[in-house]
Amino acid sequence: MPIEELELETDFAIEEFLEAEAAKDLLRFSTAGSVDDGKSTLIGRLLYDSRNVYEDQVSAVTGTQVGERKPTIDFALLTDGLRAEREQGITIDVAYRYFSTQRRKFIIADTPGHEQYTRNMATGASTADLAIILIDARKGILVQSRRHAYIASLLGTRHLVAAINKMDLVDFSEEVYRKIEHDFRELVGSFGSASLTTIPVSALEGDNVVERSTRMDWYSGPTLLEHLENVPVWTDVATQPLRLPVQRVIRPDQNYRGFAGQISAGTVRKGDLILALPSGRTSRVASITTFDGDLEEASAPLSIALTLEDELDISRGDLISEVDRKPQHATSIEASLVWFDAERLETHRPYLVKHGAQTLPGRVTRVLYRTNIQTLAEEAVNSLGMNDIGVAEIELTRPLYFDPYAENRGSGSFILIDPHTNATLAAGMIRRGVATAETGPEHKAAVVLVDGSLVADLERALLNKGAAVVRTRVTAVKTLRGLLALGLIVLLEEAMDADADAALTSGGFAVMNARGTAKVSDLVEQLRVADVLDAEERRAK
Amino acid sequence: MATLSSFEPSSEAAIPDSTGKRLSHLKLLEAESIQIFREVAAEFQKPVMLYSIGKDSSVMLRLAQKAFFPGPIPFPLLHIDTGYKFHEMIAFRDQMAKELGLDLRVWRNEQALADGANPVTLGTQRCCGLLKTTALLDGLREWGFDAAFGGARRDEEKSRAKERIFSFRDKAGQWDPKNQRPEVWNLYNARISPGESIRVFPLSNWTELDIWHYIALEDIPVVPLYFAKERKMIVRADSLIPVEQSFVQSLPGEEQMVKSRLRSLGCSPCTGAIRSEADTIPKIIAELVSFRSSERANRVIDHDTDGSMEIKKREGYF
Numbered sequence: 001m002p003i004e005e006l007e008l009e010t011d012f013a014i015e016e017f018l019e020a021e022a023a024k025d026l027l028r029f030s031t032a033g034s035v036d037d038g039k040s041t042l043i044g045r046l047l048y049d050s051r052n053v054y055e056d057q058v059s060a061v062t063g064t065q066v067g068e069r070k071p072t073i074d075f076a077l078l079t080d081g082l083r084a085e086r087e088q089g090i091t092i093d094v095a096y097r098y099f100s101t102q103r104r105k106f107i108i109a110d111t112p113g114h115e116q117y118t119r120n121m122a123t124g125a126s127t128a129d130l131a132i133i134l135i136d137a138r139k140g141i142l143v144q145s146r147r148h149a150y151i152a153s154l155l156g157t158r159h160l161v162a163a164i165n166k167m168d169l170v171d172f173s174e175e176v177y178r179k180i181e182h183d184f185r186e187l188v189g190s191f192g193s194a195s196l197t198t199i200p201v202s203a204l205e206g207d208n209v210v211e212r213s214t215r216m217d218w219y220s221g222p223t224l225l226e227h228l229e230n231v232p233v234w235t236d237v238a239t240q241p242l243r244l245p246v247q248r249v250i251r252p253d254q255n256y257r258g259f260a261g262q263i264s265a266g267t268v269r270k271g272d273l274i275l276a277l278p279s280g281r282t283s284r285v286a287s288i289t290t291f292d293g294d295l296e297e298a299s300a301p302l303s304i305a306l307t308l309e310d311e312l313d314i315s316r317g318d319l320i321s322e323v324d325r326k327p328q329h330a331t332s333i334e335a336s337l338v339w340f341d342a343e344r345l346e347t348h349r350p351y352l353v354k355h356g357a358q359t360l361p362g363r364v365t366r367v368l369y370r371t372n373i374q375t376l377a378e379e380a381v382n383s384l385g386m387n388d389i390g391v392a393e394i395e396l397t398r399p400l401y402f403d404p405y406a407e408n409r410g411s412g413s414f415i416l417i418d419p420h421t422n423a424t425l426a427a428g429m430i431r432r433g434v435a436t437a438e439t440g441p442e443h444k445a446a447v448v449l450v451d452g453s454l455v456a457d458l459e460r461a462l463l464n465k466g467a468a469v470v471r472t473r474v475t476a477v478k479t480l481r482g483l484l485a486l487g488l489i490v491l492l493e494e495a496m497d498a499d500a501d502a503a504l505t506s507g508g509f510a511v512m513n514a515r516g517t518a519k520v521s522d523l524v525e526q527l528r529v530a531d532v533l534d535a536e537e538r539r540a541k
Numbered sequence: 542m543a544t545l546s547s548f549e550p551s552s553e554a555a556i557p558d559s560t561g562k563r564l565s566h567l568k569l570l571e572a573e574s575i576q577i578f579r580e581v582a583a584e585f586q587k588p589v590m591l592y593s594i595g596k597d598s599s600v601m602l603r604l605a606q607k608a609f610f611p612g613p614i615p616f617p618l619l620h621i622d623t624g625y626k627f628h629e630m631i632a633f634r635d636q637m638a639k640e641l642g643l644d645l646r647v648w649r650n651e652q653a654l655a656d657g658a659n660p661v662t663l664g665t666q667r668c669c670g671l672l673k674t675t676a677l678l679d680g681l682r683e684w685g686f687d688a689a690f691g692g693a694r695r696d697e698e699k700s701r702a703k704e705r706i707f708s709f710r711d712k713a714g715q716w717d718p719k720n721q722r723p724e725v726w727n728l729y730n731a732r733i734s735p736g737e738s739i740r741v742f743p744l745s746n747w748t749e750l751d752i753w754h755y756i757a758l759e760d761i762p763v764v765p766l767y768f769a770k771e772r773k774m775i776v777r778a779d780s781l782i783p784v785e786q787s788f789v790q791s792l793p794g795e796e797q798m799v800k801s802r803l804r805s806l807g808c809s810p811c812t813g814a815i816r817s818e819a820d821t822i823p824k825i826i827a828e829l830v831s832f833r834s835s836e837r838a839n840r841v842i843d844h845d846t847d848g849s850m851e852i853k854k855r856e857g858y859f
Contacts, residue, residue, distance in 0.1 A: 014827045021754055026566035093721065095702040096695045098748050105566040107746055119723055126725040247579040252612035260608075262576040262727070291607040302568070303575035303608070316583055340723045354728050357583070415728045422732040427725040 024100065027233050030109040030124035030157070031132045032117070032148045038165045039134050042203035043110060046225065047099050049210035094120050103229040118373065118387035121148060122338040122427055125155035126413075129233045132161045132224075137170045137200070140180055146187060147373050153192030154336060154389065154429065156409050159231050160188060160196045163224060167216065168202040174218040191376070197231075199224050238299035241325035242266030242274070243403070243411045245356030246318045250305055258289050258305035259314050261357065264410025265403075266322065268306065269297040273508040275326060276312050277319045277401045280444065281487050282508040283310040300410075309507075310485045317358025319401050319411070323508060327401045327411055330433025332365070334393050335414070336405075339384040341425045343418065345392070347382065351425065355400060355414040362396040384426075393434055405429035443467045445484040446510035446532045450523065452493045457520045459491055465524075467533065477503045484509045489532065567755055571604065574743040576727055577706060578608035578690075581741050582615050584731035585688040588741075589681070592618040592645070594630045595806040596763050597692030597744055600752050602637070603761050604743060605690075617644035619680055619689070623672035624654045625786060625808035633764045648680030660810050661788050672808075678714045681738065688731075688739045696748045706745050712736040753829060757822045767825065769802040769817040781816065785809035 031039055097108040109124030111117070125131060131152035135145050145162075152160055162184050170176045181198045188196045199208055200219055207213035210225045222230065243265045250258040268274070272285045288295040289305040298304045306320065314320070321327055339345060345364060353362040369378040370390040384390045405412030416425040443462075450458055455471055462469045470483055471491045477500045483490050484504070501511050512530055517523050527533040564572075581588050590605060592598050605614045620634060638645040650658070653671040660668040681689060695702045705721050707729045722730055733739060744752070756763060775782040775791040781801050782789060789810050801814040802825075819825045 014823045017830075018754065018757060018823065018826065021750070022565055022567065022758065024566050025564060026569045093703045093718070096746065097702065098696045098746075100748075100750075105748075105751075123723050123725055127727075247576070248583050248609075250609060250612045256611055258611070260579055262572055289611065291610040299564075301572050302564075303572040303579070305610075352732075354730065357580070409726065413726050413728065415725060415730060417730055417732055419732075422730070422734065424722045424724075424730045427723070 020102065024103065024105050025233060026105045026107065027130060027228060027231065028107045028109065028128050029130040029132060029228065030111060030121070030128040030152065031134070032111045032121050032124070032144075038136070038203045039110075042132075042134065042163060042165065042201070042209065042224075043097070043108065045203050045206060045209045047097065049206065049225075094124050101225065101229055106228065117144075117147070118151065118338060118389060119340050121151045122155055125152045125157050126427065128152070128155075128157050130159040130161060130228070130231055131157045132163050135162055135164045135180055135184065137164050137166045137173075137176055137180065141183055141187065143374050145184075146376070149184075149188055150191060150371075150373065150376060151338075151389070153188070153194050154338075156405060156429070158194055160194045161224070161227060162196065162198040163203075164198060164200050165203050167200045167207060167213075168205050172200070172207075172213075172215045174216070177219070197221070197227055199227065237265055237301070238267045240265040240300070240408065241327075241403075242268050242272075242320070242322040243300075243327065243408060244268065244304075244306070244320040245358075245410070246314055246316055246320060247357045248316055249314065256307065257311075258307050259318075259320065260303070260305040261320075262303040263298060263300040264356075265300050265408050267297055267299040268304075268320075270295075273323050274306075274308070275321045275323045276314050277321060277327070277329070278399060279313060279318070279487060281310075281312045281485060282323060282445070283308040283312050283485070284507065285309075310481065312485060317356070319356060321401075327403050328433050329399045329401045330435055331397075331399050332393060332395045332433070332435040333400060333402065334368070334391060334431045334434050335428040336389065336391050336431060337384060337416070337429075338427045339386060339388045339390070339425065340427065341418070341423050342386050343421070343423065343425070344386075345384040345426070350419060352417040352419050353394065353396060353400075353414050353428075354417060355402065356411060359417070360396055360398055360400070361419075362394050365393045365395045367392045391431065394428070395435075402430050402433070404431060406431075443489060443527075444510055444532050445487050445489065446512060446527075446530075447480055447484065447490045447492055447496070447504060448523075448527070448532075449492050449494075449496060449511075449513045449515050451515050451517075454517070454520060454523065455491050455493055458523050461520050461524055462489060462527075462533075465533070475500060480504060481507065481509075489527075567751060567758065570747055570751060571607070571755075573727070573746065574604045575608040577729070577741060577743040578605055580727075580729055580731070581688050581690065581739075582609070584729075585739070587684065587686050588616040588688040588690070589619045589646075589684070589686040590614075590616060590690040591677075591692070592620050592634070593692065593806070594620065594626070594634050594764060595692070596752055596756060596767065597694065599761050599763050600747070600755055601690060601692045601744060602641075603755075603759055606641070614641075614643065617646050617684075619646045619648060619684075619686070621673060621676045621680055622647050622649045623676070623808050624649055625659070625672070625810055627764075627766055627783070627785060627806065627809050627812075629766050630764055630806055633762075637762070646680070646684065648676055648683065650676040650679065659786075659788050660808070665811055681714065686738065687733065688741055690741045690743060692744050693742050694747050694749070694752075695742075695745050704742065704745070706742050707731065708740040708742065709733070710738045710740055714738065716740075750826070750829060753822065753826050757826065763822075764806060766803045766806060769800055769820045769824075771798045772801050772814065773797070774799045774801060774814060781814040783809050783812070783814055 095110045097110055099106050109128055111120040111124040133145050133148050135141060149160060164177055164180050177200045185196055200216055201208040201224060203209055208223045212223055244261045244263050246259045247261045250260050268285060270285055270288055273282055274285060275282050286307045286309045288298050347364050347366060350361055350363055352359050367382050367384060368391040370381045370384060370388050372379050403411045412430045414428040416428060418425050459469050459471055467489055468487060469489045473494050475494050475496050480490060504511050510532055514523050514526055609615055650672050658668055658671050693701055705724045709722055710716060773784045774797060775784060775795045776797050777795055781799055784796060786809055802817045803812060803814050819828045
């Protein structure tokens with residue numbers, strides 16, 4: 001199209017175009033398969049036909065007609081990037097592709113079917129919201145489709161789409177489709193909570209990919225592209241418990257101290273009470289800083305920086321959480337592993353665990369089983385090799401704050417790194433904590449009003465339990481807040497006025513009046529009941 | 542007429558509320574890029590940002606500002622100057638460095654330039670090898686940088702579609718596409734041995750349209766060469782060659798004033814201009830969209846002739 005022609009009509013239209021662009025969200029999806037199952041054709045069809053959609057939109061904006069459908073193209077040529085791949089006629093690595101429609105932008109993680117399949121599928125699935133699983137209508141559910149559905153579920157892909165392809169070669173038979181749909185639904189139901197949509201398509205002829213098929217009246221569901229455009233993404237993550245792994249402390253001068261990271265789940269608002277882990281200190285959010293101005297609230301997955309009302313000692317690798325819905329913690333975890341490296345897993349060898357923004361030493365203490373990816377049976381083994389998937393226990397040198405992967409991808413995932421070769425050995429998905437931290441009983445910062453006659457005994461009892469305690473007669477709020485910010489249990493031998501009580505309570509600190517209690521053991525029990533002492537231990541039981 | 546101010550990011554659209562309002566794709570890409578910047582700054586001893594002055598570098602620079610705001614960008618910028626960049630590029634570079642208070646380092650292969658290296662006498666491949674790849678590797682070595690940000694995007698070229706965000710380079714600065722580290726979630730393995738390095742691509746998932754759209758939304762300054770105006774060009778067949786270097790000789794009648802602009806910025810002898818009326822960013826985007834359709838067929842046919850980018854990358858080029 002001559003530019004001059006475009007020029008005349010675009011000034012206003014391009015503005016509308018950009019506004020429409022700005023409103024688009026993003027869906028990441030993965031595909032897997034080999035050349036002969038029609039994956040390349042399907043992707044090519046999506047890229048090509050949807051660009052027609054894209055151009056229709058552009059032409060509507062510019063008032064120009066779009067030409068005929070494009071000539072036949074060898075779609076496989078679009079999808080093989082590296083020289084070695086072209087030379088060998090195979091696809092080696094995950095390739096990322098981009099396209100957009102009027103509603104959405106899409107990122108495809110296109111993973112090859114044979115070579116290194118597990119590793120590549122896991123890589124592609126790790127960031128995907130949706131996985132397209134190709135099933136050849138003539139062949140039904142093959143090992144590869146089963147494997148892909150399993151890996152996508154394991155990696156927490158929320159939406160599975162079974163594209164039942166080559167419907168043209170089974171005479172668009174509803175019976176064939178229903179049978180596969182039924183079998184596949186049963187399979188997916190057996191290993192996950194992901195939603196499943198099945199769509200009968202012919203990638204080669206374009207049926208139900210972008211354009212609705214006229215040859216399958218019995219199917220009333222969406223076309224593949226309609227489904228991709230409408231499936232919800234990032235919808236409930238904002239209401240999940242807040243998790244902000246601290247990547248960096250930004251400190252340009254004495255007046256500003258911001259904790260920077262990408263929110264992995266939940267929403268944080270100015271004034272919210274937050275919990276810093278592992279210290280266990282609490283404070284309120286003073287501001288949510290961004291280059292574009294302070295925000296009142298921010299949700300996952302935005303990258304932000306927080307400042308707090310109190311001076312807490314927080315550094316890279318720490319986790320900021322909400323107070324009520326805390327993450328779990330453990331020094332030993334049970335996790336699913338996808339083993340990447342040619343070097344086999346060795347139990348008790350030192351490895352590095354990168355989790356959130358922290359890296360800590362750990363070792364695999366035992367391998368529980370390996371999942372046979374053909375049969376999905378669990379096999380007893382004592383090691384994992386390249387492309388194996390299994391479950392193992394990992395012991396860490398420090399307590400790890402985490403959520404199960406099924407609940408939170410960000411705080412439930414980790415990678416294993418070999419400290420000598422620096423290779424990325426495996427991807428890990430935490431299933432549960434095995435042993436809780438043995439760092440003495442956890443306690444919360446609190447002010448405990450206590451009679452002078454018992455204070456010494458109570459202090460000794462608490463110190464024996466490993467708690468950090470301080471005695472004071474000072475009732476100034478500023479001083480008390482300072483002590484609380486250090487995570488101490490403050491034993492106060494004086495009465496405190498209501499204003500001071502209210503000031504501390506609103507700061508999220510516990511204030512307990514234990515005056516009048518006669519026995520130290522009763523006092524300790526009161527502290528337990530109030531969750532000041534042994535909170536974690538009680539919860540674990 | 543569309544103006545930049547009409548494309549201010551609207552806060553309602555950009556920020557989700559607790560009911561899960563959608564985040565725009567640009568906001569998601571921005572959040573991802575910022576996470577990458579912060580991760581590199583925390584994990585490496587001496588990171589550097591390769592600054593090529595073009596539109597992608599301009600977006601990278603803005604994202605780096607955002608990542609560390611209200612603090613300064615905690616690493617220097619490095620420009621590999623071939624000596625043949627457009628004057629307007631160098632002026633823009635120096636102005637940005639001054640305005641933003643950047644620690645800008647410039648590296649040139651002085652020896653090769655003294656020996657008279659230019660694309661006319663050496664051919665483009667050898668010239669690029671000396672003035673870009675060699676200079677880049679020498680520059681990184683000179684200051685001992687262990688991580689270098691680059692503005693490459695996966696949608697640019699086929700070998701880049703398979704590049705990691707953290708791309709490992711051996712002691713010679715070379716890329717081994719068959720031996721890349723698996724990259725899952727946003728957990729990047731930043732561990733290297735002495736002498737090895739990582740190239741980091743925070744714009745991996747951005748498309749060319751995203752880049753221009755972000756420039757419009759954020760009002761990011763770009764080199765004026767991107768905007769159409771009457772420029773003196775050597776008109777040779779379908780090519781427009783900017784008149785800038787004396788060794789690029791014109792034949793009688795070839796030099797003309799042409800309303801034109803540059804789509805990408807490189808060295809003046811090797812960067813062709815295009816005839817264009819696009820003198821604003823919205824017009825550039827309109828032009829980009831129209832090119833995309835008309836050039837599509839060519840792209841598909843072209844694809845298997847190259848592999849040249851992959852070869853350059855293996856040798857150490859970005």
